[in-house]
Amino acid sequence: MNEQLTGETVELLQALIRNQCVNDGSIDSGDEFRNAELLRDFLEGNGLEFETFEPTPGRTSLVARYPGTDPDAPSLCLMGHTDVVPVSPDGWSNDPFGGELIGDEVWGRGAVDMLNLTSSMAVAFRHLVRTGQRSKGDLIYFAVADEEAGGIHGAEVLLDRHWDVLGADYVLTEFGGIPVNGPEGAALMLTTGEKGVAWRRLKVRGTPGHGSRPYGTDNALVTASEVVRRLADYKPAAQIGHLWRQMVSVMDLDEEVRDALTDTEKLDWAIGQLTPMVAAHAHACTHTTFSPNVIHGGVKTNVIPDEVEIDLDVRTLPGETHDDVQAHLRAALGDLADRVEVDVIAETAATESTTESPLWQTLAKAVSAAPGGSRIIPSLVTGGTDSRFYRNKGAVAYGAGLLSPSVPIEEFNRRFHGHDERIDIESLALTTQLWLDVVADLWN
Template identity: 45%
Template sequence: MNPVDDTVDLLSAMIRNACVNDGTPDSGGEQRNAGVLLDHLSGTRAEVEVVEPHPGRVSVVFRVPGHDREAPALTLLGHTDVVPADPRTWSQDPFSGAVRDGVVWGRGAIDMLNLTSAMAVVTATVARRSEPLAGDLVFAAVADEEAGSRFGAGWIARNRPELLPWDYALTESAGAHVGSGAVTFTVGEKGSFPRRLHVRGRSGHASMPWGARNAALIAAEAAVRVARHRPAARPDERWEAYVRAQDLPPAATAGLLDPATLDDHLHHLGEAARFGHALTHLTLTPTVVRAGGKLNVIPGTAVVDVDIRALPGQDESEADAELHAALGELKEFITVERLGARTASQSGASRLQDAVAGAVGRCFPDRRLLPSLTAGGTDARFVRERGGTAYGFGLYTSAWDVGRYRRLFHGDDEHVDVESLRLTTDALQDVVESFLGDTR
């Protein structure tokens, strides 16, 4: 068996299964990818637990017992669902899983079926060893991460917490290169405070628009104001390390490190500018606008959904203050509904981080780990909520800078090269054996 071939084959198969999660309970169909992983680990000594909180929303937990009950355990936390993809905007079939010229194409190739496949391969390798490692290795292939994890890791944390060891975990979103000397290593993620704006207008006949209070227009203006609002930059020590790793001219570095001039210098980061902005700001993004139902009726109500992401140390009162500042006098016509609240989470340094640093250093001797936040949410937060340490993991070739890597998350023509799959699989095997190492 060749581990990288197995990773490629698993990735292609899971892409073809098209476990598309559109946020509705009956989407996802993760039982298909669960079946692929169950087949791959069949015949090994891995203990298996299957949970299905909703029909078709299957998560599978594989446990490879270690020989030392006192040794730390490690959870590999991979999700098996993907976001929708519009084939009209792709140059490839988004669910072909095709392998062409050393590249695997399809939805989930980056987020995160690539890493889930590597986790399965590494777990199977450990489960076939004649001698066990010291600590337990647990591979959790979970559903529903792309819609909040209410049927996946979140459900397990609330209803079956005994299935996972929560002390240490690795999950997605890391491994891109920064400058000539660093590789990203995700130690935390921003908080989320989604809001829904309920707009009040006045219905009327569309043939008489003069003086009307059109809720659609108020909603549109509210969305534009929110999108154009500019909260102040709030860089931290991780941002300074990230900027200094970029190998930029001194003037550009100084501009990016000064909160007053940071936004004006983001262009120096190239394709990674959007990610750089997200790392240093509370962000407000209108994502859904709904108004009206008939062509000749001025709508009296409308709704705008706003995705708000906050940095460590920022709470929902600060998020709401920024939202109200953006709306200005439009607040007279708007009621704000809180759709949820999740503060930012992060993990400190640990022995697991040391194991990752060692593995990355063996693949890239001239690179160091660069601890960073991720702008989006991951299942790592459930580990941290239970007091554990969780990191984002992965490893790509030096052709993958942060801009290229982040652009493909939920983007068109998602793909990953086979060499990066080899690097990820080999490095993950290294981390598992180092961290759970046999101490007899």
């Protein structure tokens, strides 16, 4: 691996972290213009043409295209988001925005989600341009804002408006590259699919009255609390998809538990045998999930509330439709279904890219040739990434990366949006090299 490039990835990551592009979901947070400017300065001066987009003030995204030699060859986009989620500083052992290099780890918010990838992609991209390594197809570097709040100031609108500039046949982005040690040896999980989003706002109505006389009243908050309880208790049927089977095949588990994880009859028992974080993941990969996460209601302590709103985070499995979600809600609410008005907050079906692609073969080759070489396994991500916007336009998109064995999957998950987020230099080196290896092989 190239030490010079690793050093560049470390430094760029530190600078991206220090820019604190914290996206709390509000329109004036994020300030991704800072990271867009930083990346532009980093890439500038190599004969590249840039375009920046600012669909919302301050929410800047940047794209650079390195033209290939054959206009008919498929293009590859390296897409990294530049925003990060907020921190609770009290839980951190070091400054979350210091970007400090402590031992062999870079610390700070974004170190694994996903400024590590965004920086390594920029370094690999600049190296290819500087050294004049033109591929057959176009190579695109896309530093995108607002991934952490759903892409409404980023990928979602930009791909709709500027497909002529941002369009690509293949896309690599977060997240993937976590090494696992399965029964048949080392494997690396890359993501090829993600669950759908079906967020709902549930409105429960009642009759207002004086809080001093609650007997026999129709209190919307009391009804809403029963709605919440039923949603929390709802147990939709399990579904064992092909991605889940692949993921289970490489889990380092007792054989009986592993077998049970793909058997709908024994799944509940098997999930009960797992550590809490793995259990939650296993449950989410095999079920449509319902999480009531926000409630608003009531106006005054002495007034019986006549309206309560509940925001419900529903995540759907591949193949599930709007009607399936409505049917789940009716089943969950039972005789209260008629008391609840349901509005859609956001809805995108689950997406998946085929592994029958030259890009998948290239990744398989690159990963098996990398230090500690392993095979790659497709997997499902339960949250949302910007991949879905590319997949919905027909591109093949994977979540990739190449982490060192010092970041086992549980540790990776703990750091993801968690305290003490950090990444080791070896992972940065491996990932930077991965992009170079992919570009070197994809069009051959």
